[in-house]
Amino acid sequence: MDRNVIDSDAIAAATPLLRVEGLCKSFALPGGSIVKACDSISLTVDEGQSLGIVGESGSGKTTLMKMLMQLIPASSGTIYFQGHAIDCRNKSQQLEYHQHIQMVFQDSTSAFNPRMKVADSLCEPLYNQGLLKGRDSVEVAATYLDMVELSKDIAYRYPHELSGGQRQRIAIARALVAHPDIIIFDEATSALDVSVQDTIARLLVKLQKEHGYTYIFVAHDIAFVRCICHKVAVMHKGKLVDYLAADTLVQSDNPYTRRLIQSVYEI
Numbered sequence: 646m647d648r649n650v651i652d653s654d655a656i657a658a659a660t661p662l663l664r665v666e667g668l669c670k671s672f673a674l675p676g677g678s679i680v681k682a683c684d685s686i687s688l689t690v691d692e693g694q695s696l697g698i699v700g701e702s703g704s705g706k707t708t709l710m711k712m713l714m715q716l717i718p719a720s721s722g723t724i725y726f727q728g729h730a731i732d733c734r735n736k737s738q739q740l741e742y743h744q745h746i747q748m749v750f751q752d753s754t755s756a757f758n759p760r761m762k763v764a765d766s767l768c769e770p771l772y773n774q775g776l777l778k779g780r781d782s783v784e785v786a787a788t789y790l791d792m793v794e795l796s797k798d799i800a801y802r803y804p805h806e807l808s809g810g811q812r813q814r815i816a817i818a819r820a821l822v823a824h825p826d827i828i829i830f831d832e833a834t835s836a837l838d839v840s841v842q843d844t845i846a847r848l849l850v851k852l853q854k855e856h857g858y859t860y861i862f863v864a865h866d867i868a869f870v871r872c873i874c875h876k877v878a879v880m881h882k883g884k885l886v887d888y889l890a891a892d893t894l895v896q897s898d899n900p901y902t903r904r905l906i907q908s909v910y911e912i
């Protein structure tokens with residue numbers, strides 16, 4: 646994918662939507678040892694922009710995302726959303742925060758009820774909040790299917806009647822239905838073949854330009870992240886070892902970042 650699909654002028658203009666300050670997570674292992682999965686992570690995610698988080702397996706990416714989604718509590722440190730610290734003990738604040746953030750996972754197959762048609766799966770978040778009646782679901786589904794560039798006929802299909810790329814688009818559409826400010830993609834396209842990955846990446850960039858969504862991409866693939874993101878955070882053994890604008894990534898002099906880059910690019 647061509648890097649110039651990203652509007653680099655937007656980089657300077659954004660204000661932080663999400664800020665993470667000194668976030669740590671330790672796990673106690675049987676036998677009494679401790680693993681520091683995340684160690685003093687500080688970063689910001691600007692509104693309408695994309696942050697890529699890369700690192701090899703076990704570097705702490707998933708743990709960081711789970712803390713951002715408030716699925717697990719941090720051992721220490723603070724997450725600020727729109728400048729306000731999120732208190733993990735405050736349930737109403739948590740509920741409010743969850744309305745702003747959605748996640749799309751790698752394996753969308755398990756994310757859908759196999760007995761539910763696409764229209765109902767798409768509208769599930771709205772049913773759950775009492776915001777939609779049954780007969781409106783096809784109309785709402787058609788709107789979001791159109792956003793992810795799928796035919797409205799797909800609303801009547803079941804998940805097993807879709808290709809992997811179509812299912813990932815439905816997963817994206819379902820995240821959009823909830824009107825989030827931030828969408829986290831956890832290796833959301835890595836199981837797809839390169840051309841489908843590229844098409845979905847372009848779609849996400851287009852949606853971001855049109856609707857101002859803020860994205861966080863968690864990925865092993867530094868080349869993908871460099872193409873689609875404005876900023877890149879590189880994690881290694883629980884630490885943030887590099888944090889820079891995507892278009893300066895190849896100039897990084899951090900030895901670990903260079904190793905990741907050299908595994909992809911010949912430079």
Ligand SMILES: Nc1ncnc2c1ncn2[C@@H]1O[C@H](COP(=O)(O)OP(=O)(O)OP(=O)(O)O)[C@@H](O)[C@H]1O
Pocket residue numbers: 672673674680681682700701702703704705706707708709
């Ligand atoms: N619940 C847990 N209990 C104990 N250790 C854990 C737990 N969750 C994660 N870890 C450890 O924390 C470290 C970071 O794991 P994490 O899953 O965040 O890495 P990752 O970068 O997402 O890896 P991958 O790319 O393979 O998903 C690893 O050493 C892992 O074994």
